[in-house]
Amino acid sequence: MESYLMDWALMLLRWVHVITVIAWIGASFYFVWLDNSLEKPEAPDVLQKGVDGELWAVHGGGFYNPQKYLVAPKTLPPNLHWFYWESYSTWLSGFALFIALYLMNARTYMIDPQIWDISETTAILLSLGFLAGGLAVYEAICRFLGKWPWLVAGALTLLITVASYLATHVFQGRAAFLIVGAMLATMMTANVFLWIIPGQRKVTAAMRAGEKVNPIYGQRGKQRSVHNTYLTLPVLFAMLSNHYSMMYSHSMNWLVLVLMMLGSVLIRQFFLLKHKKKINWYFPLSGVAIMVAVCIWIAPKSQAVQAQDTADVSDAQMMEIVQARCTGCHATQPTLMGGPAPKGVVLENVEHLKQHDNSIFIQVVQLKAMPLGNITHMTDEERTLVSRWYRTQNGQP
Structure with a gap:
């Protein structure tokens, strides 16, 4: 239950963060566009007020006329909207x-x-x-x-x-x-x-x-x-x-x-x-x-197959490596981290391995991005075995 509630808290916090990012960047982009799109007013009464640039726009069924003063209006209104x-x-x-x-x-x-x-x-x-x-x-x-x-x-x-x-x-x-x-x-x-x-x-x-x-x-x-x-x-x-x-x-x-x-x-x-x-x-x-x-x-490079690396690797051998190096995170109940398995990838049996074999090959062999930070100390020899298992599954030499 504690893990479940933590996931809810993180989800809501991330949601708030995304919402505020949209609000900040949206306002920033709008004002940059507005500042660069203003035109010098021609109406004498507008110029007399100290307006240095203005823009006419239509949006949502209404017309808008934002104006920018050279410094500020002669008299400030009581209510100013601040963006911070x-x-x-x-x-x-x-x-x-x-x-x-x-x-x-x-x-x-x-x-x-x-x-x-x-x-x-x-x-x-x-x-x-x-x-x-x-x-x-x-x-x-x-x-x-x-x-x-x-x-x-x-x-x-x-x-x-x-x-x-x-x-x-x-x-x-x-x-x-x-x-x-x-x-x-x-x-x-x-x-x-x-x-x-x-x-x-x-x-x-x-x-x-x-x-x-x-x-x-x-x-x-x-x-x-x-x-x-x-x-x-x-x-x-x-x-x-x-x-x-x-x-x-x-x-x-x-x-x-x-x-x-x-x-x-x-x-x-x-x-x-x-x-x-x-x-x-x-x-x-x-x-x-x-x-x-x-x-x-940065595209993953094809790896040359050495003569000694051509022997098939059984599902049992692959499962042994995964249990030692991967299931600490990629399990129904991870032991190395809180919350669910990253990206929902669970590797607890052979069927799971075959379902995610391409992702495993890319992350473990080509990119060497997993295990994350190599926290479980996967060796290069084990990565070679993973590569051989993948080629066996896909009928590659």
Whole structure:
């Protein structure tokens, strides 16, 4: 019953996280599109109010006329809608999931003895260090290089590359990808919490007090908002990639992560320019080309069959390996982890093995992604036996 209730709690928490992500990214994408789509008003009365850009739109049977003021209207309305809880709720729910799924199961999901055999406490502290350290370096970049956007972009790219390399050489690939994504998400939420909202509050307070507004707050908010726009797709990729082992199990998984993030930024750039009615196909084509190249590069390679590896492996031999290395997780009642078997794959008898033989071959032999973090210490000789069993099942030499 305890495991069942925990599954319910995790499901609801993940649901909340997805909902808040949609709300935050949806609002962010909308305002970026709106800001880039505004046109200079022509009506004298509108210009007199201080409106710098406006847009007419139709949606849901109604007409809308959003307007952006050069600084702010002469008189602020009593009720202003603020956009920040979407960001805060996304980070809080995501961090709660990170604690429940990874930090509380560090031995299973974060540590790979073949990469670095560290204690659970060390793994937890290092993962939190990535979040805090990444934010500290990012803040330094913005403070010292903020006047030069291209230098900021280059330094941020270097930060992500170094973080990806270090993370994949400390944690198992699945956790490394997620931690890099969480680091970027922390930077994004910090932009809202430390700069965008405080700056807007100071501007609002100055206006209500009849004081002159310092333009630096708007400039800083705009800078951080632009950064968040470019980081959105890389973060989403990092978060979703942990469901696809071919991404994080490659020997150069850090470069896979960096290239896929780069491709997503190039595609995002196309849409940002398109909002301004500037069509440049170089960006999406380059992004897609990078992703196709990665797809070809990391594709599982056919393994040469050695003469001594051609003997058939019986179901009994295969079952013995699976019981020793796999059923700790892939069972009706797993003993190595809480909750049900991953992806519902149960391997408790020969029929189960034959039902999932292709997935077993890909995950165990080609990708070597399972057992997760090789927690049960499967040997290369056992992987060879799994390969031979698979070929026997499928009539391959």
